[in-house]
Amino acid sequence: MEQTLEIIGTIVGLVYLWLEYRASIYLWIAGIIMPAIYIFVYYDAGLYADFGINIYYLGAAVYGWMMWKYGSFVRQKLHLHIKKEGQQELLITRMPMKYYLPLGIVFAVTFVGIAWILIRFTNSNVPWLDSFTTALSIVGMWMLARKYVEQWWAWIVVDIVSAGLYVYKDLNFTAGLYALYTIIAIFGYFKWKRMMERVVE
Secondary structure, eight states: OHHHHHHHHHHHHHHHHHHHHTTOTTHHHHHHHHHHHHHHHHHHHTOHHHHHHHHHHHHHHHHHHHHHHHGGGGGGGGTOEEEETTEEEEOOBOOOGGGHHHHHHHHHHHHHHHHHHHHHHSOOSOHHHHHHHHHHHHHHHHHHHTTBTTHHHHHHHHHHHHHHHHHHTTOHHHHHHHHHHHHHHHHHHHHHHHHHHHHHO
16 A cells, blocks of 8 residues: 555656646645655655655645745735736745745754654654755745745755665655656756746846
8 A cells, every 4th residue: 555655646746846847836736635645655654754744745835826826925025026817926036045044044943853853752763864854845845835946956955865765765666756856856946047037038
């Protein structure tokens, strides 16, 4: 059953990745289905931090949908919005410098906090790697919801570390998915960068 869910999750993950690469708002639909599947896969594999973050992903997907569809109101003062089919949609932009320090602090506190919980209260044998990818994913998901082009760099690191972690945990389909994520995330960064530059021009 776990392998079946893992295969289904991998397929949904590929769809999600393709939609993210194209900067399609429909990625958030896949972003609801995929964590719902992986909640069971990660719990069964003893990856408790990854299990927990998929609960976060469910809520973040709803937030991401709302931000991408209506988030231009947040940026109206910067005049970074366009109209599409009667709605103002969020554009791809660079992340303002003022967010780097707060996000760095959120990452550090979350990383240490999750690792402490895993060491203290679970039988996880990979608490530091599990907490690292979880903490960075929390930051990366927030950046994705805000449509910042730098979100790809967070995912590149997460994908590389996760691929190795899942090989160790014998989740081979998921490891292959994350190896592919790494490659496409690199291309995704450059595609988003081009899309952003075209709008500015």
